[in-house]
Amino acid sequence: EDQVTQSPEALRLQEGESSSLNCSYTVSGLRGLFWYRQDPGKGPEFLFTLYSAGEEKEKERLKATLTKKESFLHITAPKPEDSATYLCAVQARGAQKLVFGQGTRLTINP
C-alpha cells in the first residue's frame, strides 16, 4: 500500500531561521511527488511536482528535493507569511489518486 509520512508534525521557527521539512514515502512506482501549501480554511495551493530522484525545484524561499525514499522541502530565511501547513502527496504510476501525508504545520515567529 502506498504511504506518505511527514515530519515533524509541527515546527516553530524564528524569522530568518532556515530549516527542512521531511516527506518519506513508499509507493509502487512513483509517477510524481507533490508539495502543497494550505492556509487555514482554504484549499491546498500547488507548489511543486517532482518526478525522479535527484530532481530539485525552487520557488522564492522554498526548494524541494527528491530521493528514491524521501523528499525535503527546504525553507530559507523564512518570513511570517510562510506560516502554513505543508502537505506532501505521491501519485503512483498508473494511478489517478494522490496519497497525502498528514502535513507539517509550520509557524514562523517575527
Added chain:
Amino acid sequence: GAVVSQHPSRVICKSGTSVKIECRSLDFQATTMFWYRQFPKKSLMLMATSNEGSKATYEQGVEKDKFLINHASLTLSTLTVTSAHPEDSSFYICSALQTRSFTEAFFGQGTRLTVV
C-alpha cells in the same frame, strides 16, 4: 497555476435537506476530479474519484447514496450531500487533475458545510 473554482465557500443547511457543491476547472480540461473531506487539523481524506462521463469511484467507507457525485463535463463536477445530518458538517475540497499531463492536481478553495 491553473484555477479551480469551488462554490459555495460556506453553506449552512437544515438537517434532512440536500446541499450541492460545484467544482469547476476554469482554464483547463479535467478528465478526473477528486473530492476530499478534511477534519480540523487533519489531512485530506479522499472520498471519491470522478471521471468525466462515468460513475464515480468511492473510497471504502464512503456512502455513495449519501454523497452523490456527478462529472458531466470536462470542467464541472458536483458533490451533493443528501439528507444531511450534523455529522456531515465538515470542510469539503475538490481537486482537478490536468488532462494534458495527469500529474498536476489543483485544488478548489473548499466549502465549509454546517448542518444545523
